Amino acid sequence: MPRGGPDASCLDRLLQTDRQEYLDRDSAGDAGLEQIKRSVIRALDWTGEVFGNHEKFAKIALDEVADVADPRILELGAGHGGLSRKLLEWHPSARLTVTDVEPASVAAIAAGDLGSHPRATVRQMDATALDAADGEFDLAVFALSFHHLPPQLAARAIAEGARVADKLLIIDLPRLPAPLHVLRLAAMLPWAPLVPFLHDGVISSLRAYSPSALRALADDADPAVDIELRGGLLSPQVAVATRR
Ligand SMILES: C[S@@+](CC[C@H](N)C(=O)[O-])C[C@H]1O[C@@H](n2cnc3c(N)ncnc32)[C@H](O)[C@@H]1O
Secondary structure (H helix, E strand, C coil): CCCCCCCCCHHHHHCCCCCCCHHHCCCCCCHHHHHHHHHHHHHHHHHHHHCCHHHHHHHHHHHHCCCCCCCEEEEECCCCCHHHHHHHHHCCCCEEEEEECCHHHHHHHHHCHHHHCCCEEEEECECCECCCCCCCEEEEEEECCHHHCCHHHHHHHHHHHHHHEEEEEEEECCCCCHHHHHHHHHHHHHHCCCCHHHHHHHHHHHHCCCHHHHHHHHHHHCCCEEEEEEECCCCCEEEEEEEC
16 A cells, blocks of 8 residues: 555655665674664654754653553563653653664663653564553554554554554654745755755655555554544644554
């Protein structure tokens, strides 16, 4: 299925790629690539702090568990742990399981303050094959990461998230309408070979799923999964998946 959804226009279908971001590449035995990946993760944490994404995403997540006294929250694809840190800071009794598929990111998060936080557990987990029991969490949140997954794995991540948590919250880049998308790419492309964060940003933009794609992926994941979509265009795309 195209990233723009089953009815994507011809132009939109051209604006997608299977090329891997630095973050997706296997850096085992490649210290140079590992350094680049760390720099992208640091840049994501920095932009999350400076442009308020950590706070914005924490608000969206806490709204989803507003009626749960002591929510158990699973963060998938945590990268640097900035969102989990904010959730722990803002909610006095939330328990966080902070995870990522990338061992180096998990090790870096575990070595920082979250590794010794009394209400946090840091673990490696693959969003497409969760090592957790059905209904173990009140909320699973997957921020700025869903586009990393190709459609088949993306559908599996929806099924898995909605299995282990009462709600799966996906927050991701919006897929711009094709003409606007072309303009954004034109502005970013010249810098992409020079700045790893922008290199990954261009590929992320080309891999972002549209609302109709998210709906189709949820249908594919499991007909018993409902998906509610919000935002998009100039704000992050927000999807909440629940199992009936
Ligand atoms: C762009 S970063 C986002 C980091 C952070 N969530 C943020 O908002 O800045 C994408 C993250 O998704 C992780 N990721 C990619 N595939 C994954 C998977 N199958 N399961 C869990 N995490 C995954 C990557 O390792 C990376 O840390």
